Amino acid sequence: MTSPYKEKRIRLFNEDCLKTMRIIPDNSIDLILTDPPYNISKYSTGNIELPNRSALNNDIANWDLVELDPKDFIEDFKRILKPTGNIFIFTSYNMIGKWHDVFDSEFDTFQYFIWHKTNPAPKIYKNGFLNSCEMIACMWNKGHTWNFSTQNEMHNFFESPICMGKERLKNPKHPAQKPIKLLEHLIKIASNENDIVFDPFMGVASTAIAALNLNRMFAGCEIDETYYYASINRIKNHLYNNKKFPNINSPEVVKEETENYMSTFDW
Numbered sequence: 001m002t003s004p005y006k007e008k009r010i011r012l013f014n015e016d017c018l019k020t021m022r023i024i025p026d027n028s029i030d031l032i033l034t035d036p037p038y039n040i041s042k043y044s045t046g047n048i049e050l051p052n053r054s055a056l057n058n059d060i061a062n063w064d065l066v067e068l069d070p071k072d073f074i075e076d077f078k079r080i081l082k083p084t085g086n087i088f089i090f091t092s093y094n095m096i097g098k099w100h101d102v103f104d105s106e107f108d109t110f111q112y113f114i115w116h117k118t119n120p121a122p123k124i125y126k127n128g129f130l131n132s133c134e135m136i137a138c139m140w141n142k143g144h145t146w147n148f149s150t151q152n153e154m155h156n157f158f159e160s161p162i163c164m165g166k167e168r169l170k171n172p173k174h175p176a177q178k179p180i181k182l183l184e185h186l187i188k189i190a191s192n193e194n195d196i197v198f199d200p201f202m203g204v205a206s207t208a209i210a211a212l213n214l215n216r217m218f219a220g221c222e223i224d225e226t227y228y229y230a231s232i233n234r235i236k237n238h239l240y241n242n243k244k245f246p247n248i249n250s251p252e253v254v255k256e257e258t259e260n261y262m263s264t265f266d267w
């Protein structure tokens with residue numbers, strides 16, 4: 001089902017992102033920041049029973065079983081990205097080589113970035129490493145936007161807990177919801193205010209919230225209807241509850257000002 005939902009500086013699509021990308025103009029996206037399926041469910045040995053606790057859910061989701069081929073994305077990603085743009089793709093040990101095989105020769109630079117989770121699931125049976133790191137493949141060409149802060153802050157490594165507490169959506173719960181703090185870190189480095197950030201696999205719109213917090217525009221796709229509507233709700237709640245207008249007390253005026261504050265995409 002296609003139902004583009006237009007919320008001024010935000011554009012969301014409920015469909016396969018390969019279809020959505022056909023309508024995105026050439027050279028129009030500043031940053032592709034996305035978290036596609038890792039295709040790791042096929043390696044799962046199922047849930048792990050734990051003594052005196054509920055089982056550890058080791059299966060990701062059905063959407064992770066659909067085989068993803070980086071070759072299907074290279075042409076559109078290159079076409080829609082501005083020459084100054086950057087691409088960040090969350091991935092895992094089994095996919096990083098596939099992204100590298102297809103994307104490395106197409107860009108000036110291919111690097112990886114590590115997210116270290118400070119609160120990974122424990123290894124109850126103490127028979128291996130805790131899975132505390134996730135990889136992000138990064139690509140760009142010469143002249144790309146790059147807000148280098150300090151040598152200490154620009155390591156290809158970031159620490160934060162997995163999404164928890166108030167930030168974690170309860171209904172629906174998304175098994176791969178990413179923390180806003182991490183996404184903000186990447187967006188700050190690789191784009192500027194009013195740039196367009198695109199997430200073709202947006203889940204429950206974590207990239208959108210991070211982009212809005214930093215005054216960027218956002219376009220995103222999600223194939224699953226439940227997550228798509230959860231994204232709309234999450235963005236709306238965020239817009240209407242944000243503190244952009246701290247001196248206005250009336251919720252109605254805040255709502256109006258929030259809408260006015262946003263400008264529109266021309267596609």
Ligand SMILES: C[S@@+](CC[C@H](N)C(=O)[O-])C[C@H]1O[C@@H](n2cnc3c(N)ncnc32)[C@H](O)[C@@H]1O
Nearest residue numbers: 016017035176177178201202203204206222223
């Ligand atoms: C790893 S999750 C993204 C989670 C997201 N980073 C968040 O914080 O909510 C990947 C998402 O991509 C969606 N998806 C899978 N194939 C897709 C496709 N071809 N087009 C658009 N969305 C797709 C899945 O339904 C899933 O929600």
